[in-house]
Amino acid sequence: xxxxxxxxxxxxxLLKNMAVIARRPEFACVNRKLNSRGFGVLCILGxxxxxxxxxxxxEQAGISSQQLTxxxxxxxxxxxxRRTHNQxxxxxxxxxxxxxxxxxxxxxxKRILRCMEQLLGSLKRxxxxxxxxxxxxxxxxxxQI
Numbered sequence: 001x002x003x004x005x006x007x008x009x010x011x012x013x014l015l016k017n018m019a020v021i022a023r024r025p026e027f028a029c030v031n032r033k034l035n036s037r038g039f040g041v042l043c044i045l046g047x048x049x050x051x052x053x054x055x056x057x058x059e060q061a062g063i064s065s066q067q068l069t070x071x072x073x074x075x076x077x078x079x080x081x082r083r084t085h086n087q088x089x090x091x092x093x094x095x096x097x098x099x100x101x102x103x104x105x106x107x108x109x110k111r112i113l114r115c116m117e118q119l120l121g122s123l124k125r126x127x128x129x130x131x132x133x134x135x136x137x138x139x140x141x142x143x144q145i
Contacts, residue, residue, distance in 0.1 A: 037063065041095075053094055
């Protein structure tokens with residue numbers, strides 16, 4: 001097995017482990033006001049300085065157009081996002097994050113950080129340091145992809 005294949009397997013395993021950790025009871029706070037797909041959409045929109053089309057957003061979020069439409073309907077009702085139509089081509093629908101959406105995204109990020117800090121606090125100091133250095137390296141390398 002070559003290095004690319006092994007790295008791909010490790011990365012897949014990492015993603016599975018992260019998904020399991022994210023489903024732990026510590027992350028299911030009763031105050032949670034946003035599901036993971038909604039949070040993902042707010043992250044995509046918040047990280048894009050320009051409005052994102054519904055088609056592009058569905059691709060980036062990894063969900064079907066139908067699923068995204070239902071999600072955006074709910075999020076628009078809650079004033080987290082706003083849809084606008086392209087003036088030249090009304091079939092193009094853009095989605096923007098609102099100030100309320102930005103605020104909720106920040107609150108959710110803070111909640112996730114608190115949960116992660118608690119989980120990581122259970123590790124031995126040496127393991128915390130190793131994990132910190134590994135994540136730092138991983139982020140640096142993934143930034144090149």
